[in-house]
Amino acid sequence: MAQHGIEAHEHKLVPLQTRSERPRSTSISDFPELSNRQEIWRYLPMDRLQGLDAEVIGEVTQSELSIALSGAVTANWIDSSEQIVGTAGLPEDRISAIAWTNASKTLLVEVPSDQEIAEPVFLTLKLEELAAKALHIFVKVGANAKATIVLDHIGQGFLAENVEILLDPGANLDFVSIQDWDNGSSHVSNQFTRLGRDSTLKHVVVSLGGDLVRVTPSVALDSPGAEIQMYGVFLADSKNYFEHRPYVDHIAENCVSNVAYKGALQGAGAHTVWVGDVLIRETAIGTNSYELNRNLLLTDGARADSVPNLEIETGKIEGAGHASASGRFDDEQLFYLMARGIGDTEAKRLVVRGFLNEVVQKVGISQVEDRLIASIEQGLEKAGV
Amino acid sequence: MATLEIKNLHVSVDTDQGKKQILRGVDLVVKSGETHAIMGPNGSGKSTLAYSIAGHPKYEITEGEILLDGQNVLEMAVDERAKAGLFLAMQYPVEVPGVSVSNFLRTAKTALDGEAPKLREWIGDLKHAMKNLRMDPDFTERNVNEGFSGGEKKRHEILQLELLKPKIAILDETDSGLDVDALKVVSEGVNRAKEETGLGVLLITHYTRILRYIEPDFVHVFVAGKVAEQGGPELAERLEAEGYDRYLKTEA
Numbered sequence: 001m002a003q004h005g006i007e008a009h010e011h012k013l014v015p016l017q018t019r020s021e022r023p024r025s026t027s028i029s030d031f032p033e034l035s036n037r038q039e040i041w042r043y044l045p046m047d048r049l050q051g052l053d054a055e056v057i058g059e060v061t062q063s064e065l066s067i068a069l070s071g072a073v074t075a076n077w078i079d080s081s082e083q084i085v086g087t088a089g090l091p092e093d094r095i096s097a098i099a100w101t102n103a104s105k106t107l108l109v110e111v112p113s114d115q116e117i118a119e120p121v122f123l124t125l126k127l128e129e130l131a132a133k134a135l136h137i138f139v140k141v142g143a144n145a146k147a148t149i150v151l152d153h154i155g156q157g158f159l160a161e162n163v164e165i166l167l168d169p170g171a172n173l174d175f176v177s178i179q180d181w182d183n184g185s186s187h188v189s190n191q192f193t194r195l196g197r198d199s200t201l202k203h204v205v206v207s208l209g210g211d212l213v214r215v216t217p218s219v220a221l222d223s224p225g226a227e228i229q230m231y232g233v234f235l236a237d238s239k240n241y242f243e244h245r246p247y248v249d250h251i252a253e254n255c256v257s258n259v260a261y262k263g264a265l266q267g268a269g270a271h272t273v274w275v276g277d278v279l280i281r282e283t284a285i286g287t288n289s290y291e292l293n294r295n296l297l298l299t300d301g302a303r304a305d306s307v308p309n310l311e312i313e314t315g316k317i318e319g320a321g322h323a324s325a326s327g328r329f330d331d332e333q334l335f336y337l338m339a340r341g342i343g344d345t346e347a348k349r350l351v352v353r354g355f356l357n358e359v360v361q362k363v364g365i366s367q368v369e370d371r372l373i374a375s376i377e378q379g380l381e382k383a384g385v
Numbered sequence: 386m387a388t389l390e391i392k393n394l395h396v397s398v399d400t401d402q403g404k405k406q407i408l409r410g411v412d413l414v415v416k417s418g419e420t421h422a423i424m425g426p427n428g429s430g431k432s433t434l435a436y437s438i439a440g441h442p443k444y445e446i447t448e449g450e451i452l453l454d455g456q457n458v459l460e461m462a463v464d465e466r467a468k469a470g471l472f473l474a475m476q477y478p479v480e481v482p483g484v485s486v487s488n489f490l491r492t493a494k495t496a497l498d499g500e501a502p503k504l505r506e507w508i509g510d511l512k513h514a515m516k517n518l519r520m521d522p523d524f525t526e527r528n529v530n531e532g533f534s535g536g537e538k539k540r541h542e543i544l545q546l547e548l549l550k551p552k553i554a555i556l557d558e559t560d561s562g563l564d565v566d567a568l569k570v571v572s573e574g575v576n577r578a579k580e581e582t583g584l585g586v587l588l589i590t591h592y593t594r595i596l597r598y599i600e601p602d603f604v605h606v607f608v609a610g611k612v613a614e615q616g617g618p619e620l621a622e623r624l625e626a627e628g629y630d631r632y633l634k635t636e637a
């Protein structure tokens with residue numbers, strides 16, 4: 001741990017059965033009003049919700065979401081009452097239910113079976129209005145198809161969002177959700193994924209801007225042989241509150257999950273929260289699972305909360321582990337670089353870039369990587385490191 | 386010609402039990418072209434001396450001076466010391482995750498020269514130096530010291546020595562953990578640097594083995610935070626035969 005200049009710290013393990021027993025419902029009234037007393041909203045700055053917790057909110061218009069398709073991929077706005085909606089997951093909290101109820105339309109993005117789509121599909125949501133809005137997106141990847149989809153959130157606005165991702169057997173999807181909002185924006189996104197037999201999902205969360213960004217990606221591994229990689233990279237400054245809560249529910253046999261989130265924080269008031277839940281049920285024999293979160297605090301006054309929760313109900317697994325740490329720069333690394341003539345600022349940059357690199361390199365989409373690297377440079381510039 | 390002068394150096398570290406004095410008045414002069422060997426028991430303060438010269442923040446200089454060509458090294462930041470011509474090959478080189486060797490070396494070279502090296506020339510120099518040290522070319526794409534074996538780390542230190550061309554180098558147990566062949570290869574690297582740039586060397590070691598390849602002009606016996614005796618190469622042989630008992634007894 002010392003190798004990474006980060007001190008391990010104690011954390012308590014919360015039983016996760018409560019997690020699997022959480023009510024699932026599309027009805028707002030099934031969930032209590034938001035309060036910091038509830039674990040799931042514990043850290044949330046309520047004053048930044050901007051009406052996203054109101055029962056009635058607006059809806060994203062089709063012109064606010066631009067779509068750049070690729071190959072045989074289709075995208076259509078359908079009625080949210082259609083059968084398919086809700087087949088990848090149902091709301092587990094009040095804001096998700098609010099988003100569900102208020103989005104009368106759903107954008108259905110479909111990748112036909114057996115198609116290998118070379119170029120990424122880009123869905124770009126640009127908000128320019130300070131009003132709470134709901135959005136529902138459904139991504140369906142047919143059997144043995146392969147595709148990359150980037151969902152980009154930019155501009156300024158308030159968004160309550162549900163994203164469903166359904167992979168048919170043998171499908172392979174790289175999905176990237178970018179939160180790059182201007183200051184003054186708030187965004188709560190629930191991302192439900194369900195993986196078919198032997199399918200593979202790489203789910204990447206990139207959070208760069210927004211007063212409040214809360215992303216809760218969850219996966220139900222209920223078909224054997226499925227594999228999910230969940231990556232996250234975030235760069236928070238004094239204006240940002242970022243919360244990421246990945247949840248992996250191992251139900252079927254021989255599934256693989258790997259969660260790795262890395263963040264850099266700078267500036268007084270910068271606050272990030274990571275709560276990683278992994279539940280390995282009694283039926284999930286042969287599971288292989290790992291979750292990790294590391295945060296690098298670049299300046300004083302930034303705060304990173306990191307809580308890994310791992311619950312294992314069967315001994316018949318391949319492996320399960322977790323790691324979580326937050327800390328300042330490693331003096332030994334800086335000393336080593338500086339002893340070779342590299343200046344203080346440059347040395348810090350090298351260390352930060354290197355720290356985030358591990359996850360940045362996993363993104364695998366050059367446009368996204370370039371933007372991420374540019375954001376990191378900008379952020380470091382701002383931090384004066 | 387460069388001269389490193391260490392005068393009456395006293396150094397402490399902060400420990401949980403309070404300040405602990407480690408160096409208790411070290412005097413030493415190293416000039417270009419000279420090789421000084423420092424030998425001494427574990428915990429006598431050899432690495433502390435090395436780190437203090439390089440400017441590690443953990444060590445507090447409570448008394449004394451370090452001068453490089455008359456300039457006050459103690460007032461220089463760590464990178465300024467490197468720019469002034471000092472180099473420390475570390476006993477335990479540090480891993481820097483996510484930073485490739487090639488990026489690291491190029492950044493260091495650029496910082497030292499004040500301008501980026503010409504790409505073709507640089508790549509040629511790098512390849513050449515790695516070949517001399519029998520390093521696999523793949524190393525340039527690996528992260529700095531990450532997953533390197535003990536011996537690979539030491540070769541990587543000497544690679545930097547050869548590429549960055551300092552005036553005075555401190556080698557802290559560069560020979561530890563090297564097999565017979567690697568010891569030869571690494572020693573040749575140091576000798577090349579001595580020949581090509583007139584490098585002055587302060588060589589910290591526990592074994593006379595390396596001194597057969599890198600011949601010292603002076604040998605210093607380091608005990609309890611200072612130089613207890615100095616002499617020529619013959620002193621190293623005697624230490625190997627007799628150990629440090631003699632010095633430790635007089636200490637007590």
Ligand SMILES: Nc1ncnc2c1ncn2[C@@H]1O[C@H](COP(=O)(O)OP(=O)(O)OP(=O)(O)O)[C@@H](O)[C@H]1O
Binds near residue numbers: 399407434
């Ligand atoms: N940060 C520290 N906190 C406490 N003690 C320290 C610290 N750094 C060094 N020391 C102590 O200072 C003394 C000198 O250490 P140093 O590493 O300089 O010895 P050395 O001569 O290089 O030994 P070796 O031959 O084993 O490498 C040792 O007793 C060591 O434990």
Ligand SMILES: [Mg+2]
Binds near residue numbers: 431476558
């Ligand atoms: Mg030592």
